[in-house]
Amino acid sequence: MSAFRHRDYLIFWIGALLSNTGSWILNLTVPFVLFELTGSALWVGAAVAAQFLPMFVFSPWGGSLADHFPRRQVLLVMQTFMGVAALVLWALWVADLRDPWLLLGVMAIIGAANGLSMPSWQGFVHDLVPREDLQSAVTWNSLQFNAARAIGPAIAGLLLATLGPAWAFGINAASFGCVVLAIMLVRAGRHALRTIRTSGVIRQFSDAGRYLTTQPGLILSMLVAGIIGFLGNPVFSFTVVFAGAVFDVGPLQLGLMNAALGVGAFISAPLVAGGRWAPQLSRLVKAGLLTYTGALIVFALAPGYIVGIVALVVIGGCFLTVVASINTATQVIVADPFRGRVLAMRLMVFTAAAPLGSLTWGAVADVTGPRAAMVIAGVLMGLVTVALLALRGSVRLSRLDDPHDESITAAESA
Helix, strand or coil, X not given: CHHHHCHHHHHHHHHHHHHXXXXXXXXXXXXXXXXXXXXXXXXXXXXXXXXHHHHHHHHHHHHHHHHHCCHHHHHHHHHHHHHHHHHHHXXXXXXXXXXXXXXXXXHHHHHHHHHHHHHHHXXXXXXXXXXXXXXXXXXHHHHHHHHHHHHHHHHHHHHHHXXXXXXXXXXXXXXXXXXXXXXXHCCCCCCCCCCCCCCCHHHHHHHHHHHHCCCHHHHHHHHHHHHHHHHHCHHHHHHHHHHHHHCCCCHHHHHHHHHHHHHHHHHHXXXXXXXXXXXXXXXXXXHHHHHHHHHHHHHHHCCCHHHHHHHHHHHHHHHHHHHHHHHXXXXXXXXXXXXXXXXXXXXXXXHHHHHHHHHHHHHHHHHHCHHHHHHHHHHHXXXXXXXXXXXXXXXXXXXXHCCCCCCCCHHHHC
């Protein structure tokens, strides 16, 4: 817990936890109401695509912003904008404007703003702590996201079962005020300026792409992000489908299913938070991917609700283990002048893979059923993981443990 010794990090972490809890209330509510309106698993996948595809498109500009301007200022502007968009979503629902396409449109706007914001968010974590506390900071940043994944859906399930979607939308809009206030209270990064060239975004990303090819550990982190996004992440939205079409349970039980994912993250956090006895990042990723495969298949074939809950706890733990490990590897390895753009690239890989996976497996589920779709995804994850472990040469899993690249200075990148 060394990251919490730093005042700015503690304030930011608390604000992020409250805000992301609201976001996960939204992330369960939108698929739930879309499934209620349409009865289609493909529409559930479309809700994920509406968030992630705009993030993919706008992430290059987000990476440029993170390397050009004080990340604190970028976060203040974009988080405020997202709060306003969330308020619009609440107003539309209250006004009985409940067309699925309209809901997806607002979600796409939020996703675009998130794409502009996320590289600064991840880079800002680096700005708040010294390098020796970075693994702790990155892991706890991932943990607050997964804690929100547990708390938010549980609250959403209770709200949907009692007060209705309007309250869920309203609480999400209000939660953005928490992170905006936290960023305003943070002292770090108020006057930080970036030193990279002022050329266009395409040129900047070409430079970062050439740099990326020199760092096998960063390439591996991108590859693993794609695997998790396409094959592992869709299960998070499929809880809506399994609750309604497989386990035949209501919104409260649906909230508990999603909360189980966050509980798993809590359990696995001490393993990946760093410290003297922490395993190597490459070993954590290997164990996480293999266990993820088995848990995904168990969830798909679960004979009842309780077994499904247990499998989701394991999936949540594996997700945190893998994602926190590759995030830490990226933050540790990357040279500082390229940090924002490389983080944006890693985000782009995940935000391209996640909606493609959700749409693909949603379409498969509409044809074969949700159980078969998740079994196929789990088997494919196992095969891809075995292939990844078989890689040799410069691009092998152990390169995730590479040291920080100090060969490139800010002056050279400019």
